[in-house]
Amino acid sequence: MLITVAFSKEHIMTTAIAGPTLADFIAAREVVSAVAQETPIEESRYLSGILGLEVVLKCENLQRTGAYKIRGAYNRMSKLSPDERARGVVAASAGNHAQGVALAAQELGIQATIFMPMGVALPKLLATRDYGAEVVLLGPTFTESLAAAKEFAEKTGAVFIPPYDHADVVAGQGTVGLEIFEQVTDVETVIVPIGGGGLISGVASAMKQRAAENGRTIRIIGVQSTNAAAYPPSLRAGEPTTIEMKPTIADGIAVARPGTLNFAIIKDTVDEVVTVSDDDIARALVMLLERAKLVVEPAGAVGVAAILAEKIDAIGKTVVVLSGGNIDPMVMERVIARGLVTTGRYMSMRIPLPDRPGQLAKISEILADQNANVVEVTHTRHGTDLQITQVELEIHIETRGPDHAAQVLKALRAEGYEPRVNF
Secondary structure, eight states, rough: EEEOOOOOOHHHSOOOSSOOOOHHHHHHHHHHHTTOOOOOOOEEEHHHHTTTOEEEEEEEGGGGGGHHHHHHHHHHHHTOOOHHHOOEEEOOOOHHHHHHHHHHHHHHOOOOEEEOTOOOOHHHHHHHHHEEEEEEEOOSSHHHHHHHHHHHHHOOEEEOOOOSSHHHHHHHHHHHHHHHHSTHHHHHHEEEOOSSSHHHHHHHHHHHHHHTTOOOOOEEEEEEEEGGGHHHHHHHHHHHOOOOOOSSSGGOOOOSOOOOOHHHHHHOOOEEEEOOOHHHHHHHHHHHHIIIIIOOOOOOGHHHHHHTTTTOOOEEEEEEEEOOOOOOHHHHHHHHHHHHHHHHHHEEEEEEEEESSHHHHHHHHHHHHOOOOOEEEEEEEEEETTTTHHHEEEEEEEEESHHHHHHHHHHHHTHHHHHHHHE
């Protein structure tokens, strides 16, 4: 799915952008610098080779709390009056916004209550509590938690801190864009994850306004999970549209409806929105671990996934924002396994065998000759599609990629076996 919005230099120079002004972003940077660090830029030769352009990574996964969210939360909460601070704040989040609000509240001496989905990653839950916030687990998705947080605000008078749909939040997140502009002075394309739109609306607006001052143009590309992509239909409709989401490993950007302010900014400043599958994301996480030595959560890796899936139409030097690194180790284990499967480095197959001695040894010999490492073996006589004189061997092996996997299958078939690949 691809949505394209074309911009000329004249359009950028003369069209006012909704939301915060460049002065607002600059002021936010001064505020946010009290708690957020300027995250590093890392070159990626591997991604540069794939894209055919120089690619660098903006590592917000190395930010305090493990994500960019502290920027917007702190900027918004720093503007609260003494009376509002005394009433406390409330927020809803699948994890990163929760930690940002909790840390900002701790720094500013404000009591925070955070509503989180029941299935939130354990590291995000524990970190939010460690920052001193009271956590309420409610509902299967962010949507239910968000509704509960807003109801709590109405009943108690606590100030609701939105995860993306507020000018102060957008201004705080846009400080990422100001940093990129200074760290990568010749940047021409920026790739940013999209959930509700807080990060990309801030980055796109700040960078387009800064570029306009210098008579430059910058291309902004947003990336969503295919299973939670509310922006493509919204951009086609010309207004925020609610979608029915499907499960995705990129829970940090699983938002059913764009933010109102965010959408208004994005439709004027973002040049493309593309989507990536969970398998694409899994491959990206494995690549980032192996090639860049970076731990990134699924939502934070969608920009890299889009490059690997060859969905990016970039120009010039390209920056990919890694928006967060808060991944549950248990999820990481499953995602890495999936990533190995999708890159052809892990294969499961079933092989019908004659029910007589020596067959398992023969299969093992063939695999050893092909230098395939056996991970797991299951031997059964109970398959419904087996003949009475047959058994079935389910075997999981590690390979060196698709060509090696094909070589293994060819060797087995050459010996008269009929392997059926599960994945």
